[in-house]
Amino acid sequence: MKLSECNIGFAITGSFCTFDKIKSQIKVLVDKGANVIPIFSSNVQSLDTRFGTAKAFVEEVKEITNNEGICTIPQAEPIGPNKLLDVLVIAPCTGNTIAKLSNGITDTPVLMAAKAHLRNNRPLVIAVSSNDALGVNFQNIGKLMIMKNIYFVPFGQDNYKTKPNSMVARLPLIPETIESAMNGIQLQPILL
């Protein structure tokens, strides 16, 4: 399946410092002709940070995708029964969302979307972005890595000197990881 024929759920969680780079990757997918449906975590919709206001970011993503997106748990639930997505991407994926996902917690629109989508036996792509990826969350990343239908955007340490536990996905590899995951293959090398 080509990206231009895909319905891609693009779920965004609160790694606010990556938002500019994420918008660029969403644009790449839209330019390739994909139908991109944004899904926002509750914190992304409500927290204003030094990287900008929640409202401005959500509006901008809606504009780029030309899609109102999914903002609530009830809006995310039909992804399961109606098989709305060919692939779901969580990018950036926080340590918080990784911890919850790996433990079966479903208390945000993003986590509901993931649960609903995985029940359809379809690919979920995760782009890690967390200061504690090599800390307490390392075990949770490991749990997800061995789960069926879960793929990772290749990732690595971003600043081992000042943030030794931090890891981030190489965001420009998002489109390639999606294409690979749609064919049931993890893009390699996974650690960069």
Ligand SMILES: Cc1cc2nc3c(=O)[nH]c(=O)nc-3n(C[C@H](O)[C@H](O)[C@H](O)COP(=O)(O)O)c2cc1C
């Ligand atoms: C300015 C700012 C930047 C943050 N950056 C990150 C980050 O890069 N990675 C991360 O895992 N959490 C980060 N956090 C913490 C998350 O936003 C927080 O854990 C939140 O509960 C995540 O919720 P969500 O996963 O449902 O979006 C940041 C918080 C703030 C205020």
